[in-house]
Amino acid sequence: MSGLGGREQAVAPPPDLRARILDASRRDRAPGRPAPDVPDISPVEGFNRSRHAFFVTLSELDNEQWRRPVLRDLAVQGLVGHLTGVEEDMQRGLDGDPEVAQADHVTSTQPAALRQAGRPPAETQAEWGQAAQQTLARVRDAGDLDAVVPVYGLPLPLGMWLVVRAFELWTHENDIRRAAGLPASVPAPATLRLMTDLVAGVLPLATAGAGVEGAISLRLVLTGPGGGTWDVPVGGPDPDALPMRIVTDAVGFCRLAANRAAPADLDLDLTGDPGQAALVLAAATTLGLD
Amino acid sequence: MLAARLAAGDDQALEEAFDLLAPAVYGAALYVLGQGSAAQDVVQDVFVELWSHPDRYDPAIGKLRTYLTVLARHRAVDLVRSELRRVARQERHYRLTLGRPDPSPHEEVADAQVASVVRDAVQLLPQEQRHVVELAYFRGLTCRQVAEVAGIPEGTAKSRLRLALAKLEAVLDRHLLEPS
Numbered sequence: 001m002s003g004l005g006g007r008e009q010a011v012a013p014p015p016d017l018r019a020r021i022l023d024a025s026r027r028d029r030a031p032g033r034p035a036p037d038v039p040d041i042s043p044v045e046g047f048n049r050s051r052h053a054f055f056v057t058l059s060e061l062d063n064e065q066w067r068r069p070v071l072r073d074l075a076v077q078g079l080v081g082h083l084t085g086v087e088e089d090m091q092r093g094l095d096g097d098p099e100v101a102q103a104d105h106v107t108s109t110q111p112a113a114l115r116q117a118g119r120p121p122a123e124t125q126a127e128w129g130q131a132a133q134q135t136l137a138r139v140r141d142a143g144d145l146d147a148v149v150p151v152y153g154l155p156l157p158l159g160m161w162l163v164v165r166a167f168e169l170w171t172h173e174n175d176i177r178r179a180a181g182l183p184a185s186v187p188a189p190a191t192l193r194l195m196t197d198l199v200a201g202v203l204p205l206a207t208a209g210a211g212v213e214g215a216i217s218l219r220l221v222l223t224g225p226g227g228g229t230w231d232v233p234v235g236g237p238d239p240d241a242l243p244m245r246i247v248t249d250a251v252g253f254c255r256l257a258a259n260r261a262a263p264a265d266l267d268l269d270l271t272g273d274p275g276q277a278a279l280v281l282a283a284a285t286t287l288g289l290d
Numbered sequence: 291m292l293a294a295r296l297a298a299g300d301d302q303a304l305e306e307a308f309d310l311l312a313p314a315v316y317g318a319a320l321y322v323l324g325q326g327s328a329a330q331d332v333v334q335d336v337f338v339e340l341w342s343h344p345d346r347y348d349p350a351i352g353k354l355r356t357y358l359t360v361l362a363r364h365r366a367v368d369l370v371r372s373e374l375r376r377v378a379r380q381e382r383h384y385r386l387t388l389g390r391p392d393p394s395p396h397e398e399v400a401d402a403q404v405a406s407v408v409r410d411a412v413q414l415l416p417q418e419q420r421h422v423v424e425l426a427y428f429r430g431l432t433c434r435q436v437a438e439v440a441g442i443p444e445g446t447a448k449s450r451l452r453l454a455l456a457k458l459e460a461v462l463d464r465h466l467l468e469p470s
Contacts, residue, residue: 008321008359010313013333017316018308021334022301025341031301035344219302223294229301245302247295269291 032229038189043162044139046194050166051132053185054083054173058125061180066121070179071172072106074113079172080128081116085109087131090165093151094138094158101150108152135165163198166191171258186251192226196250199257200230202287203280207234210283212276215241222250234280244272246280257287292354296344304341311355312337318359322366324413332365419454422447 029035041049058080066077074082086109092100100108116124139145145159156164166187174184187195200220215238220230227250233241247269255261263281270277295303315336319329336358340347347357412423425436437447 008314009317011317011320013312013316014326014330017330017333018312021308021312021337022305024334025304025338026301028338029299029342032299034299035297035342219300221295221298221300221303223298227298229295229299247291247298247300 034189034193034225034227036225038193038226041190041194043145043159043166043194044136046166046191047139047162047169048136049188049191050169050173051136053187054169055125055129055132057173057177057182057185058128060182061121061176063121065180066124068179070175076176076179077116077119077121077124078113079176080124081113082106082109083169083172084124084128084131085112086165086168087128087135088112089151090135090149090161091131091138093149093161094142100152101155102153103151105152160198163194167195167198167254167258170195170254171260174260187226187254189225192250192254193228195254196222196227197230199254199284199287200228200232203232203284204234204236206287207280207283210279210286212279212283214238216244216272216276216280217241218280219243219245221245221247222253223247224250226250242272242276244270244277244280246270246277253284256281256284259285259287293344293347293349296341301341304337307340307354308337311358314355315358315362318362319366321414322363322370328369329366332362332369335365336362415454415457419450419457422450423454426451 061076067075070076070079086105089100089103089108139158139162142158145162146157148155149158149161150156151161170185170187170191176182177184186192200222203218203220212234215233215235217238218232218234220232222228222230234244235241248266252261252266256263256266262285263278266281268281292303292307296307312333316329316333319332319336320326323329323332339361340358347354351357412420415423421440422436425431425439426433431439433447433451434444436451437444440447442450
């Protein structure tokens, strides 16, 4: 549109307009949630969707891809066996088995990984699929997602366990896809939102022993569908905490938390002390959400 | 990055956007409306829209400043058009009524507000064009009478009216301005 004569000029708005507009904006859309927003799904559904995505990826593999080395000393088939063992351990945890409560994640599942040797891949896939279905049926029956389930030395609420498991399945799905030469997959936004919320929630624990000096008021901004904004108290709540802001892609940050990416791999926008920010990011890689 | 932060729900990004761009947005609204309170409402509409629907801004198409100032102009023009439509409806109603009853105090206030909006829009025209518009539309003179009062040839009066209308076109609905 052309003007009516003269030129537009920037004009300082009245001082009270800023507060009025910020208040109206926050009333219209609460801070923290992404826009467009994603539907909230339950941890059960998040686990179910990751389970389904994992199954679909396995179905794309040929016999040669099943034999490719993927993680630690495991081939793809052995890794799927490891995940069958995890499902069995989860079910033992739901039964209140004290042994699995203190078991080591890798050691406990090693027999399930080793027994895949020489089996047809379809058999391995079917065994894992059945075990994951059983876990799903058990947690649907369990109902109370706040009930604490101790597995692998971690007494976590069942709901949190399911998001950890969704994270684990997505991470290993991408381990397999990388080994098989397939493009990386991204969780559906609603599932990713569960995962980013989990990472932001447990980040203070990861940073506790990371050498961060003093208290930091971290604003974590994870961009893209399934992202969001969180204020994370690093070093505990403190009114004198130094401000820090980390802005990066939600999927990339989840890869960091799964120890599948390094801070240098991320497209980061940082404000605050760079040295302290590096410590926070390094701490995120120790979350071990794989 | 600001757009991505807004989409991620970072309200500090909104504060930064306001501090950086509100003067340009307010200036754009004032340019069309010529009055403070309506322009402030437009600024509020623009920033609430940015915060609530950040996905409607595509950084690949242009700068955020451009997007917001264009949005402010559109909102301001919509506001003026809406007021003009209302006054035109009222005028048509009065013309069709044999005897116009005395306006109520409420109607007088509403009429005064509408008149203010119209006057503000016309005030943005260059002086020569504004003068002929005022004679033709507010005093109801014909082009020949406008020329006589303004002391200019009739052709010049017509050409100034045409220019004025062209400039007002984006703001005012032309059919609402047809002189009776």
